[in-house]
Each structure stands twice: as C-alpha cells, then as structure tokens.
Amino acid sequence: xxxxxxxxxxxxxxxxxxxxxxxxxxxxxxxxxxxxxxxxxxxxxxxxxxxxxxxxxxxxxxxxxxxxxxxxxxxxxxxxxxxxxxxxxxxxxxxxxxxxxxxxxxxxxxxxxxxxxxxxxxxxxxxxxxxxxxxxxxxxxxxxxxxxxxxxxxxxxxxxxxxxxxxxxxxxxxxxxxxxxxxxxxxxxxxxxxxxxxxxxxxxxxxxxxxxxxxxxxxxxxxxxxxxxxxx
Amino acid sequence: xxxxxxxxxxxxxxxxxxxxxxxxxxxxxxxxxxxxxxxxxxxxxxxxxxxxxxxxxxxxxxxxxxxxxxxxxxxxxxxxxxxxxxxxxxxxxxxxxxxxxxxxxxxxxxxxxxxxxxxxxxxxxxxxxxxxxxxxxxxxxxxxxxxxxxxxxxxxxxxxxxxxxxxxxxxxxxxxxxxxxxxxxxxxxxxxxxxxxxxxxxxxxxxxxxxxxxxxxxxxxxxxxxxxxxxxxxxxxxxxxxxxxxxxxxxxxxxxxxxxxxxxxxxxxxxxxxxxxxxxxxxxxxxxxxxxxxxxxxxxxxxxxxxxxxxxxxxx
Numbered sequence: 001x002x003x004x005x006x007x008x009x010x011x012x013x014x015x016x017x018x019x020x021x022x023x024x025x026x027x028x029x030x031x032x033x034x035x036x037x038x039x040x041x042x043x044x045x046x047x048x049x050x051x052x053x054x055x056x057x058x059x060x061x062x063x064x065x066x067x068x069x070x071x072x073x074x075x076x077x078x079x080x081x082x083x084x085x086x087x088x089x090x091x092x093x094x095x096x097x098x099x100x101x102x103x104x105x106x107x108x109x110x111x112x113x114x115x116x117x118x119x120x121x122x123x124x125x126x127x128x129x130x131x132x133x134x135x136x137x138x139x140x141x142x143x144x145x146x147x148x149x150x151x152x153x154x155x156x157x158x159x160x161x162x163x164x165x166x167x168x169x170x171x172x173x174x175x176x177x178x179x180x181x182x183x184x185x186x187x188x189x190x191x192x193x194x195x196x197x198x199x200x201x202x203x204x205x206x207x208x209x210x211x212x213x214x215x216x217x218x219x220x221x222x223x224x225x226x227x228x229x230x231x232x
Numbered sequence: 233x234x235x236x237x238x239x240x241x242x243x244x245x246x247x248x249x250x251x252x253x254x255x256x257x258x259x260x261x262x263x264x265x266x267x268x269x270x271x272x273x274x275x276x277x278x279x280x281x282x283x284x285x286x287x288x289x290x291x292x293x294x295x296x297x298x299x300x301x302x303x304x305x306x307x308x309x310x311x312x313x314x315x316x317x318x319x320x321x322x323x324x325x326x327x328x329x330x331x332x333x334x335x336x337x338x339x340x341x342x343x344x345x346x347x348x349x350x351x352x353x354x355x356x357x358x359x360x361x362x363x364x365x366x367x368x369x370x371x372x373x374x375x376x377x378x379x380x381x382x383x384x385x386x387x388x389x390x391x392x393x394x395x396x397x398x399x400x401x402x403x404x405x406x407x408x409x410x411x412x413x414x415x416x417x418x419x420x421x422x423x424x425x426x427x428x429x430x431x432x433x434x435x436x437x438x439x440x441x442x443x444x445x446x447x448x449x450x451x452x453x454x455x456x457x458x459x460x461x462x463x464x465x466x467x468x469x470x471x472x473x474x475x476x477x478x479x480x481x482x483x484x485x486x487x488x489x490x491x492x493x494x495x496x497x498x499x500x501x502x503x504x505x506x507x508x509x510x511x512x513x514x515x516x517x518x519x520x521x522x523x524x525x526x527x528x529x530x531x532x533x534x535x536x537x538x539x540x541x542x543x544x545x546x547x548x
Binding site: 060063081085104119129176193204206208 | 467
C-alpha cells in the first residue's frame with residue numbers, strides 16, 4: 001500500500017484500492033504514521049542509554065502539567081511538559097498542523113490562531129496557560145468543499161504562492177475584520193475616537209504581524225478587501 | 233528552553249509570596265517577551281507563576297478623577313478603551329504604534345512596562361553583555377550601536393527601553409501600584425520605576441524581589457492635544473529609533489517624553505518650559521549631556537525634527 005501512495009505513477013493501483021474499498025491514506029496521515037513509527041524505533045535505544053548512564057539516573061523528571069483545550073469544537077485533555085507551547089500542543093500532540101511554525105518568536109505570524117475570539121501567536125503562549133480556552137485554527141474555519149469565505153477569497157485572488165504563511169494569514173484576517181467591527185482603532189486610524197473604517201490602509205497596518213516571504217501581499221489585500229466589502 | 237515547574241496563582245498576594253518562596257521564580261502574564269527570551273535561554277526561570285487568572289483586568293475610574301488600569305488589561309483593550317482614547321489619547325496612540333495585532337491581544341499593561349531591551353547583543357548569548365551576564369562587558373560599546381541610547385547610558389550598558397506604552401505613561405505621570413510578598417502595597421511614580429543602567433544594567437526597575445504590579449493609575453486628564461510620533465525602519469511592526477510623546481496645550485505649553493534614546497522613557501521636566509520657543513530649544517535641554525556613538529548620533533537631530541513635526545501637528 002505504501003508503494004502505491006508513494007508512487008504517483010501507479011494510478012491504476014489507486015483505482016483498484018478505491019474499488020476494493022481499501023483504506024485511502026492522505027500524505028499528511030502517512031507522514032504522521034511515519035513520524036510515530038520513527039519515534040517508536042528510537043525509544044528503546046534512548047531508554048537503554050538512560051538506564052546505563054549514572055548521570056541520567058539522577059536527573060530530575062521533566063515537570064508535566066495537565067491541560068484541557070477546546071480546539072475547533074472538540075475538547076482534548078493533555079498531559080504535557082510545561083514547556084510545550086500552544087503551537088506545539090496543536091501540531092505535535094493533536095496533529096492539527098494548520099498553524100505553522102515559522103520563526104517561533106512571534107515575528108512572522110505563521111502560527112496565528114484564534115483563542116477565545118482573539119488572534120494570537122500560538123508560539124508565544126504556553127499550552128498550560130490556555131486551560132479551558134476555545135482555540136480555532138484554520139481547520140476549524142472551513143473544510144474542503146465548505147470553505148470559509150476568507151479561504152475562498154484567498155483561492156480566488158491567488159493570495160499565496162508557497163502557502164506556508166496562509167493558515168496564519170487567514171486566521172489573522174478573519175479576526176482582524178472582527179476587530180474593526182468591534183471598533184478597535186489602529187495606528188492607521190486618523191480619528192482615534194471615531195469608529196475605524198474597513199479600508200486597505202487599515203488592513204495593511206493591522207496585518208503587519210503576518211509576513212509572506214513570497215510577497216503575495218497585494219493579492220492577500222484583494223482577498224481581504226472583497227470579504228470586507230471594500231475596494232483593494 | 234530550560235525546564236520549569238508551573239502554578240496558577242489565586243490572588244495577587246499569593247502570587248507575590250510564591251515568587252520569593254521558590255528561588256528563580258517568575259510571573260507570567262501575556263508571555264510574549266518572556267517566552268521569547270526563555271526559548272533563547274536568556275531567561276531561565278525554574279518556576280512560573282501564571283497570574284492570568286487574577287482579576288486585574290479592569291479599567292475603572294479613580295476617586296481623584298483619573299483611571300486605574302489593571303495590570304492584566306491587554307494592550308488591545310487599553311488602546312481601545314473609550315476613556316483612554318478620549319482623555320489619554322497619547323497612550324492609545326503609543327500602544328497602537330507598538331508590536332502587531334496578535335501581540336497586543338496577548339501583551340498586558342504590567343508586562344509591557346517590564347519588557348526587556350531588544351539590544352542585539354543582549355539577544356546573542358555568544359557575546360558579552362552586562363545586562364544578561366553582569367561583569368561580562370558591553371558588546372554594543374564599540375559595536376553595532378545604531379539603535380542604542382544617546383542619553384543616560386553608562387560604560388556598562390547603552391541599551392534602550394523598547395516600550396512605546398511606557399513613554400506615554402511617563403508623559404502622563406502615571407503611578408505603578410504593587411503588592412509585596414508581605415502583603416503590603418505601594419505606589420511608585422513612573423519616573424522612579426525604570427532605572428538608568430549605571431553599573432547594574434541587569435537591574436531594570438525599582439521592584440523588589442517578589443513584588444507584583446497590580447495596576448497603573450493615571451491622574452485626572454490634563455486636556456491638550458495628544459501626539460505620539462514614532463520613527464522606525466518600517467512603517468509598522470518595528471521598534472522605535474526615536475519616538476516622541478507630547479501633550480501640547482493651546483497656549484503652547486506642554487509635556488514631552490522620548491522613547492528609543494535611553495534605558496528608560498526619557499523626560500526632563502525643566503526642558504518643557506522651552507516648548508513655546510520651539511523644538512530646537514527643547515531638544516537642547518532634553519538631550520543635554522548626550523553621548524551618542526558615531527552610529528547613532530543621527531538620533532539627536534531626529535529627536536529635534538520629530539518633536540518639531542509633533543509641535544506643528546499640535547498647532548493644527
């Protein structure tokens with residue numbers, strides 16, 4: 001089966017699988033399974049090394065903590081190394097890989113998720129700080145065949161090239177329009193006490209925490225402007 | 233990142249007590265600066281006290297006619313508060329000129345005050361830095377110093393304070409409210425809160441061990457035109473090379489504080505008497521005794537011009 005998936009030329013075999021009701025496996029699933037088996041293969045060695053090393057046997061155990069997260073509507077309870085960021089909890093423990101690890105220092109915005117209705121950098125928040133919080137990732141905004149309007153607009157306007165920053169861009173854009181609607185001003189707002197306007201000048205300032213190395217900014221702006229009902 | 237144990241505090245005084253009970257403990261609120269530094273092992277707390285559950289997230293009027301800003305009010309909420317926008321516009325403007333939308337949603341009032349410098353040598357653990365490792369030396373002196381301090385620095389450190397919010401707090405004469413591990417509370421004028429580097433640049437504030445910020449209070453509004461001008465290398469999402477927080481009255485009098493030029497928000501009250509005479513006169517007194525490096529002496533004229541632009545804007 002692996003051969004079939006890995007070899008894109010064996011389309012006939014794939015069709016056979018469909019007909020026979022065989023399980024179809026996505027590339028992402030395959031990678032997840034592969035990573036898990038790689039871990040299993042290296043574990044016994046690591047355990048042996050620890051048992052025979054006198055210094056390792058006196059090492060204090062890594063502090064762990066329990067946390068419950070509601071991610072895209074489903075509640076997950078995890079026991080995590082306290083150092084685990086929200087981003088790593090999502091990606092490495094829940095296999096929710098939409099949020100991306102770019103800089104891991106809050107500079108690029110690829111890890112942007114929406115927590116309790118607000119966009120944040122999930123790389124700069126510990127998972128344990130998010131006990132009971134409601135987390136929405138790109139996977140929770142829309143699904144293939146039922147895209148969120150912002151996702152559809154990014155596709156329509158070609159708002160990406162490599163796509164790595166896109167989940168963060170879309171989560172950020174959706175929450176950003178909510179911030180304008182909630183009346184939160186920005187550095188680009190001329191009148192501090194007036195309701196902020198949905199203009200491209202506002203969008204550009206408010207989206208400055210999301211970097212796109214491919215430079216798809218003008219297309220991203222067109223997508224955001226369409227959803228906001230304004231002109232790019 | 234080094235390992236650490238973790239607890240959620242249930243009251244401000246309990247948090248302060250825990251901070252002195254466990255050696256190497258630190259408070260965590262937004263975490264946007266602390267976690268960044270922990271990943272680089274510049275900060276290595278052994279125990280984190282999560283204060284996010286404390287009810288310190290309110291903005292309330294004070295008896296004196298001012299505002300009390302809870303320590304946990306997020307930067308976005310503080311900037312968007314209608315009282316702040318109307319009566320303390322310089323504070324909204326400063327907050328909105330800093331960081332990104334995502335960071336402002338997480339960062340808190342107290343955490344913003346306690347931000348650490350963005351000096352590249354402080355961030356580079358392969359280089360000497362008196363702030364990160366006392367006694368190791370200062371790599372910025374004689375190094376790449378374009379972004380560094382021009383006033384109030386020492387032979388031990390020429391780092392700047394990175395906060396925009398704190399510059400506005402300084403021009404507004406804010407007061408920092410704290411609780412100590414003993415349970416006693418005190419009020420620290422913002423002017424006395426941040427320290428100059430001297431020989432101990434690793435000690436950045438006058439907070440005592442375990443002392444927790446609970447609120448920042450603003451005095452009664454002073455009126456006037458509120459301006460925050462920030463000059464930086466990008467139009468958005470960058471730290472200031474120079475920033476000017478100004479409150480200018482109709483008669484030309486007013487207040488001025490600077491960001492990006494010193495180890496703390498920089499204000500010289502005596503210089504403000506020169507405001508009716510214009511930016512050059514104010515700048516001369518504000519930056520009296522400045523010791524720029526060849527790489528950052530441009531900041532002296534940049535301060536004058538940025539202040540000049542602010543004063544022109546204030547005249548409408």
